[in-house]
Amino acid sequence: MRTSAMISYKNKQITVHSALGSAANLNLLYTKLDEMQYDFDFRKKLKKISFIEMVGDVAIFKYTDGTKLYLEVS
Numbered sequence: 001m002r003t004s005a006m007i008s009y010k011n012k013q014i015t016v017h018s019a020l021g022s023a024a025n026l027n028l029l030y031t032k033l034d035e036m037q038y039d040f041d042f043r044k045k046l047k048k049i050s051f052i053e054m055v056g057d058v059a060i061f062k063y064t065d066g067t068k069l070y071l072e073v074s
Contacts, residue, residue, distance in 0.1 A: 009033050010043060018054035028073040029059050045069065
């Protein structure tokens, strides 16, 4: 079963889909996003994200044009 949560990052609301029991992975995602807050290219790409899917310790950023970015959060 999958759950959804909303995160706020740089004044943008992003839906995060994840498996049950992955609250720790969601916290790892927050930590990784904080680490990357000064990466200009990442923040520029973040504006085009439609949602994030968490699979284990990997965050899959899905863009509006259908492309994906895989980010290990552990």
